[in-house]
Amino acid sequence: MSASGTTMLMRILTTAALYAATNAIPAQQPSFADTVFHNGSIYTLDAYSSKVEALAIKDGVITFVGSNEDAKVRIGNTTQVVNLQGHAAIPGLIDSHMHILGGGIYLLKCDLNYQPLDLPGVLQHIQRCIDDEPDKPDDAWMEAVNVDYSTLTSRSGSVDKTSIDVLKTKRPVVVRSSDYHTILVNSRALEISNITAATPNPSNGVIERLPGSQEPSGVLEDNASDLLGIPLPSPEEAVKAALAAMQLLRQSGITTFQEAMALKEYDQVFQAVQQGGGLSARAFFDYRIDAPSSVAEVPDLVAKTVELIRGFDNNSTMQPAPSLKWQAVKAFLDGVITYPARTAALIEPYWSLVNGSNTTWAPDPSTLKKTYWEPEILARTLSGFFLAGIDAQLHADGDLAVRVGLDAAESFRKAHPGHDFRLGLAHDELSHQDDWRRFKELEVDAIMSFQWSQLAPSYLPNTFPSLAEYRRQNLQAYAEIEKAGRPVTYGSDWPVDPLDEFLALKIAVTRSGDPGNPHSSASQGAPYNGTFPGEGISREAALRAITINGAKFLRADKYIGSLEVGKFADLIVLENDYFTVPEEMIGRQRVQLTMVGGEVVYIAKEADQKFGNITAKYPNDDEASVALDRKAIGGLDRKQVSMKGAVNAARLRKRNECVHH
Structure with missing residues (x-):
């Protein structure tokens, strides 16, 4: 056997040994599980991309993943046994950028x-x-x-x-x-x-x-x-709105979300939701801040914001039941690249129609815009937050805004090597090829909305020529960022777009919409039924962006993001197997069951009784629903x-x- 073959064999054996050790049945009789899922295709999204048949849960925590046979010893008289009947189960979805x-x-x-x-x-x-x-x-x-x-x-x-x-x-x-x-x-x-x-x-x-x-x-x-x-909206209406959003999230399989533009009033609203028993997803909040007018005002902004965030967050360890976490700020660096708005900050000018022509476009220097934050003010502000243990997410749509965000991260890295922080650049619709590698080098996360990489009215007919052909391969460049070494994270930006996570995953893979999905522009035919410029990513990479990668960005991957022993039982059961359906079917998916912390919070109407006599905490037919x-x-x-x-x-x-x- 060649040296490379020996190395590969050792890697396989080591991986198998580690997996067996993690999931081995101990010599003593294990305690009976509260719930056992079996006869399924359970994709764990662990480090080895393991697929298993069965999973056991005790007190909201996963205690076993493995075969149907080995799961039998976990079943007692009071165990709820869920026969998946071959259906696929995956980790609960984590949406890292919503406006809930x-x-x-x-x-x-x-x-x-x-x-x-x-x-x-x-x-x-x-x-x-x-x-x-x-x-x-x-x-x-x-x-x-x-x-x-x-x-x-x-x-x-x-x-x-x-x-x-x-x-x-x-x-x-x-x-x-x-x-x-x-x-x-x-x-x-x-x-x-x-x-x-x-x-x-x-x-x-x-x-x-x-x-x-x-x-x-x-x-x-x-x-x-x-x-x-x-x-x-009154406080009571705001609570009703949050509860309505919780219902839609349950139906969509979202078990964790990040509110990407929270105001201080949100704390009172979601405290009421939680105390009333309506919080059915783990909630993370980014507190919205605006740019100060000078560097001298930065310390006061940072101090007041840190005090406010710490007052909202109780700094408690995550538990199986959903909770509220405040640990980051949100700022806007620019607007959007789409025509005619063109409020995103670009390194080179937008192109405009020449002298009233309907066909000839040329660079228009008057379209150049600065970012909403001066680079020095941004760098000092982020530094203050990072040193205080507060993370950040920045709206960065154009390539100049992306670069300014990365420059701020680089400034902090040089001044404070080894300091642990999270910085997410949201959207990254247009990025420069020289900056793709910097996401990996600076450990910055690209939080991207995959559904934007389909042909749509937002791009055709005028946004594409406004950006010029030479930049089109730099649009929605999540594949290039991943190839440069930094896996991306997903955020839907709902309600800017309809909440359809699996359509977004389909588009991430194919760079094309779905003619059979009403949420896709491809459903109206030409010119939106073609392929968007650039490359897609694998199904697994796309799914990791909305599960374990999101968990890492939220500092929660010890507890959620994959189906592994010791993690919370956040999982969803799908109508169709995401990994085996034809590409055109990836975006035509319905969630059949949603579980958060070991508690079933949603069962689809068509799945009632399909998996046994299971009762969801939140019924589909109550008065509010x-x-x-x-x-x-x-x-x-x-x-x-x-x-x-x-x-x-x-x-x-x-x-x-x-x-x-």
Whole structure:
């Protein structure tokens, strides 16, 4: 045998020995498990990528992974035995970049879900939402969101306040277009907001008027919507929004999330959720900070923020039950690369159309922008937080913002070699090839939204030429960052995009959308059914980005992220085997069961009784769940829609601005 062959054999034998030692049945009779999963394809995502048949849980902790036969001795009279019937189980998903409360608030609205409706169809759904709230007072706002405004007007002609004044209600009604630019309100909403013929148009906004007069028509464009007297969500509404988000996370298989832009009010909201028994996922919060105007202001910013974060976080050790952790800050370095916004900071200029041409693009120096943070201020601020034991996540969309973030990490590494910190650069839509290796060298994490590497209205027709062809291979370069030695981490950025983690994983692998998934632009055909520039990554690498890699970024990989003895039992059971289905099927996945800390928190309706007599902590048919399903056309998970409506949803969904800045 060659030297290389001997080395490989020794590695295999060593790996086998280590795995056997970890999972060996001790000589004494083991204690009986609370739960045993068997007859499954259980992908552990441990260091050896082990696949096993069975898994045992005691007190919320995994006590055994291995074969069906060896699991039998763990089964006692009170053990809940779950027959997976060949289904795949994987670690619970960890989404490292979400906006959980904002997404939850939209779940509470009357959602038209981008459906191609005429005026009677729009009014019918809104009226149902109104009728479902008979006890609401006359001054309580009814907000309907995600209306397909172009289809509404093409089918029913122009609309104004009289179009929705016919609703049987005295309440102010707001109908928000899915493009975020147009709002339609009834007469009551204009009255409460004191928007009259004498009200001038605000900056960057238009109050449309009825023909031949100055009377507001009820159609408000862009910043004119700021004139509406809609109150901010009350603390009680915020708690309801968080609970609604928890339900969607359970259905999606998300067992841990990071809120990437938390405000101090979030602590009170989620404390109430936890104390009320509604926290069904592990919660991590990044506290939002803004750039100080000078270096002299940095120490005060750091000191006050550290005090606030430490006041929110109890610094306790993680337990099987979900908890709240505050350990990081969030800052924006720039905006977005997409046309026409182009607010992301780039190393070289965007390209613009030349002299009014419709086809000729050339570099436009006027588009160069600085990052929102001066590099020196950023470096000193991060240094203060890292030395205080506070980690950071930075919004960095353009290649200059990515570089400035990496430069700040390099500055700290040189000044404090060996110091342990976590820095995540979120999105990295455009990065420079000279910086890919620096993620590994500086131990910085790229937190990327894989679903953005599909052809979509956000890129076609104008964003691609605006970036110029020579930079297209640098878009969504997660494969290049991984090849340079630093595995990436996943963050959905929900609700900027629909919450569809498995579609994102499919796109990570193939760099193409899914014509059969309504959340993908490919469902509308050309020109979005092609392949995005650049390379994809393996299925395992993609799944690790949303499990163990996220756990490492959150400093929680000792407890979660893989299915190993001693870790918490956070796992999900899938409808189809992620690792064996054809590529085109990766994104057409439904979670059948979600478990957090050994407790089943969700069972899909179609899986009820499939795996035995299991009861989920949170039922699908309680009053709150039914109410959420009724608010949205297509239900809470938005999957109960016709394909025509689904295609329309994908067509309308554009990401032209960062809605969080």
